[in-house]
Amino acid sequence: MSEGKTGLPGVPPADLPKDLIDLDGLSERQITTVLDTAMAFREVSEREIKKVPTLRGKLAVLLFHENSTRTRLSFEIAAKRLSADTLAISASGSSMSKGETLLDTAKNILAMRPDALVVRHSASGVPKFLGDRLPCPVLNAGDGAHAHPTQALLDLLTLRIHKGRIRDLDVAVVGDIAHSRVARSDMVGLRKMGAKVRVAGPPSMLVPGLEEEYGVKVYDRIEPAVEGADAVIMLRVQLERQKGSLFPSSREYARVYGMNLERLKLLAPDGVILHPGPVNQGVEMTPEVFESGRSLILRQVTNGVAVRMALLYLMVESPEGPPPEPRQSR
Amino acid sequence: MPSHILLKDGEIHDRATDMRGPGEILATDGVISKIGPPGSVVPPGDGSENLTVLSLKGLLIFPGFIDMHVHLRTPGQEHKEDPETGLSAALAGGITSVLAMPNTIPPVDNACVVESLVHKGEKLRKARLLVSCALTRNREGRELNEYDEMREAGAVAATDDGSWVRDSSVMRMAIDYAHTCGLAALSHPEDTSLSGKGVVNEGRISARLGLAGIPREAEEIAIYRDISLSGLSGKPLHLCHLSTAEGVALVERAKNAGIPVTAETAPHYLFLTEAEVAGYDTNAKMNPPLRTPRDVLALREGIRKGTIDVIASDHAPHGVLDKEREFADASFGIIGLETIAALSFELFRELGLPLDLLSEVLHANPARVLKRPVGLAPGNPADITVIDPEKEWTYRVAEGRSKSRNSPFDGRTFTGKAVMTIVDGEVREDSR
Numbered sequence: 001m002s003e004g005k006t007g008l009p010g011v012p013p014a015d016l017p018k019d020l021i022d023l024d025g026l027s028e029r030q031i032t033t034v035l036d037t038a039m040a041f042r043e044v045s046e047r048e049i050k051k052v053p054t055l056r057g058k059l060a061v062l063l064f065h066e067n068s069t070r071t072r073l074s075f076e077i078a079a080k081r082l083s084a085d086t087l088a089i090s091a092s093g094s095s096m097s098k099g100e101t102l103l104d105t106a107k108n109i110l111a112m113r114p115d116a117l118v119v120r121h122s123a124s125g126v127p128k129f130l131g132d133r134l135p136c137p138v139l140n141a142g143d144g145a146h147a148h149p150t151q152a153l154l155d156l157l158t159l160r161i162h163k164g165r166i167r168d169l170d171v172a173v174v175g176d177i178a179h180s181r182v183a184r185s186d187m188v189g190l191r192k193m194g195a196k197v198r199v200a201g202p203p204s205m206l207v208p209g210l211e212e213e214y215g216v217k218v219y220d221r222i223e224p225a226v227e228g229a230d231a232v233i234m235l236r237v238q239l240e241r242q243k244g245s246l247f248p249s250s251r252e253y254a255r256v257y258g259m260n261l262e263r264l265k266l267l268a269p270d271g272v273i274l275h276p277g278p279v280n281q282g283v284e285m286t287p288e289v290f291e292s293g294r295s296l297i298l299r300q301v302t303n304g305v306a307v308r309m310a311l312l313y314l315m316v317e318s319p320e321g322p323p324p325e326p327r328q329s330r
Numbered sequence: 331m332p333s334h335i336l337l338k339d340g341e342i343h344d345r346a347t348d349m350r351g352p353g354e355i356l357a358t359d360g361v362i363s364k365i366g367p368p369g370s371v372v373p374p375g376d377g378s379e380n381l382t383v384l385s386l387k388g389l390l391i392f393p394g395f396i397d398m399h400v401h402l403r404t405p406g407q408e409h410k411e412d413p414e415t416g417l418s419a420a421l422a423g424g425i426t427s428v429l430a431m432p433n434t435i436p437p438v439d440n441a442c443v444v445e446s447l448v449h450k451g452e453k454l455r456k457a458r459l460l461v462s463c464a465l466t467r468n469r470e471g472r473e474l475n476e477y478d479e480m481r482e483a484g485a486v487a488a489t490d491d492g493s494w495v496r497d498s499s500v501m502r503m504a505i506d507y508a509h510t511c512g513l514a515a516l517s518h519p520e521d522t523s524l525s526g527k528g529v530v531n532e533g534r535i536s537a538r539l540g541l542a543g544i545p546r547e548a549e550e551i552a553i554y555r556d557i558s559l560s561g562l563s564g565k566p567l568h569l570c571h572l573s574t575a576e577g578v579a580l581v582e583r584a585k586n587a588g589i590p591v592t593a594e595t596a597p598h599y600l601f602l603t604e605a606e607v608a609g610y611d612t613n614a615k616m617n618p619p620l621r622t623p624r625d626v627l628a629l630r631e632g633i634r635k636g637t638i639d640v641i642a643s644d645h646a647p648h649g650v651l652d653k654e655r656e657f658a659d660a661s662f663g664i665i666g667l668e669t670i671a672a673l674s675f676e677l678f679r680e681l682g683l684p685l686d687l688l689s690e691v692l693h694a695n696p697a698r699v700l701k702r703p704v705g706l707a708p709g710n711p712a713d714i715t716v717i718d719p720e721k722e723w724t725y726r727v728a729e730g731r732s733k734s735r736n737s738p739f740d741g742r743t744f745t746g747k748a749v750m751t752i753v754d755g756e757v758r759e760d761s762r
Contacts, residue, residue: 082628101655103650121656122608123659124539124541124657124658125539125541125655125656125657128609128610144540144658145541146539176539179411179540209537213534251362
């Protein structure tokens with residue numbers, strides 16, 4: 001595995017940017033390489049010994065300023081299956097809750113000399129802030145309402161596996177488009193890979209200019225958006241931050257925008273349902289939809305590990321990768 | 331023995347005294363004594379008096395620039411700025427007078443604080459320090475302050491800048507009573523029930539970056555209310571830091587209807603757009619936020635037509651930790667004392683606007699609003715700004731005199747620089 005960073009037959013080197021902040025900066029070719037690499041790592045997770053030595057001796061710091069069980073676990077599992085050491089820092093119980101500034105946090109992480117930093121933060125722009133100040137790769141695990149690139153990549157991988165392609169698929173994204181980092185990254189990723197994207201949500205959850213900015217079609221009802229769709233991504237409703245201002249109640253939301261068996265019939269015959277999780281059962285979708293064979297939600301979780309393994313592998317400098325840049329002597 | 335200073339060989343641009351071209355100025359004991367065409371100003375002549383002659387060949391002479399929107403952060407936040415560094419930055423930027431905003435900690439809402447600031451300014455002998463007091467007690471928008479006592483202590487204006495006075499009855503009384511007491515009333519137009527937790531202009535950029543937006547309407551609703559109240563009382567009201575095209579249109583309509591409002595904008599709204607925020611640059615985070623190219627054009631047109639009366643910097647110093655942090659939590663504002671004159675000069679050159687209009691927006695209009703002496707007329711304090719129109723220079727914020735470093739104009743190269751700042755007939759800055 002020394003010729004180029006994938007070392008996989010037929011997969012060209014990715015040449016990814018130092019940091020993964022959002023998908024805006026990636027080309028279709030780069031995204032394809034990440035997905036191809038992830039396909040190879042999916043196999044690792046099926047083995048009896050689910051571990052490769054690729055990142056042995058490397059340290060991945062997982063900085064989670066916002067609660068997130070599944071994304072953190074997914075990154076942690078990905079890093080461990082690559083044999084990297086991991087260190088998870090969460091906001092509560094760390095100095096961040098004692099009033100440490102972000103600049104302090106950056107300087108302290110720098111002093112620990114990690115080989116990768118995975119960051120989840122409630123404020124948009126924090127991964128960029130840290131990436132600009134740290135020499136190691138920074139992977140955005142979700143920042144504010146800005147971006148969640150690894151989620152979008154695992155959605156793309158899931159679609160590619162189950163639909164055989166992404167180009168020309170009709171994909172609908174339903175829910176709080178305005179405040180969702182998942183929606184933003186999905187729209188960018190899907191458009192870059194050639195899918196046709198429709199979005200739907202109450203007007204209070206749409207922002208003006210989506211059509212021009214992202215090249216998507218906008219609907220304020222769910223039915224026309226999902227009609228004939230090959231896939232529908234149902235976004236999580238942030239119940240904790242709604243308080244009746246964006247829509248009257250979660251009951252009303254479920255009635256107007258929720259996915260149920262009746263609406264499922266509107267999709268293309270083999271249309272599938274995705275959701276970034278965790279699902280508010282009975283709000284975004286009924287339990288029947290969740291349990292139906294059309295839901296790929298748990299496959300997404302599995303694919304998430306593969307995508308994150310691929311990214312860590314491609315972005316972290318490793319002995320098995322290309323020779324490191326010449327360094328200044330200490 | 332009287333002391334004289336004679337400025338000759340320069341080009342004077344002062345619409346207030348109708349001087350537009352080569353001319354000479356004589357100041358005696360800090361006060362302008364004569365102004366006229368070349369050769370017409372002869373110093374009083376027994377040869378024994380203390381006379382300084384300055385030849386300003388190739389340079390432009392303006393009545394002293396007044397920056398009527400400056401946060402000196404004193405009392406309370408002296409780690410960001412204090413009168414010494416702020417007024418020294420003003421001199422470096424060609425500003426002879428600074429109006430200090432009262433949103434300090436504690437706020438300037440009583441005569442004691444006013445007096446202490448006035449005293450500090452006098453002692454420093456840098457740029458002239460003009461003090462504005464808060465409109466309402468503790469800047470809470472509920473009760474009026476004791477304007478008359480604060481005016482007597484030296485305040486020239488009253489404003490709750492940083493906050494809008496939401497209660498319309500309180501604002502109505504404030505406009506009325508400030509006028510009665512001889513203070514200029516200034517408003518910070520922002521309907522905070524609409525701007526909420528927004529941090530950037532609501533639109534493409536806020537959507538792209540996942541940041542909470544501030545709709546332009548938050549400003550326009552407030553401007554409309556303020557204009558209505560000025561019309562209702564018939565008393566003047568000055569609107570601070572306009573940033574939107576519709577705001578300019580509202581002011582234009584009000585002026586045509588004879589309502590005595592004046593309006594101000596800042597250089598950053600004349601040069602920058604929301605696009606600067608891309609990459610989460612907190613030096614592009616201001617309140618009101620940077621808007622769109624359409625707004626920039628409308629504000630520029632407002633300057634040309636005189637709808638916008640004043641350019642002021644909204645100098646808002648912040649420490650490193652206030653700015654170098656999560657975008658949503660970073661402080662609003664940028665410093666501007668050292669760049670306002672150069673940016674304004676660049677704007678006028680770019681738009682081909684007459685330089686005597688520059689004397690209006692940077693001197694005469696602020697002076698009128700604040701009821702200060704207008705123009706280079708005999709009897710007025712000899713406050714003078716001299717600009718070298720051809721001097722090329724690069725603004726380096728790290729070398730600036732402000733205590734703070736938050737400027738999006740760092741590294742910008744200018745043609746045209748304020749090279750001499752005269753206050754009370756004293757040359758307090760000379761970098762010719």
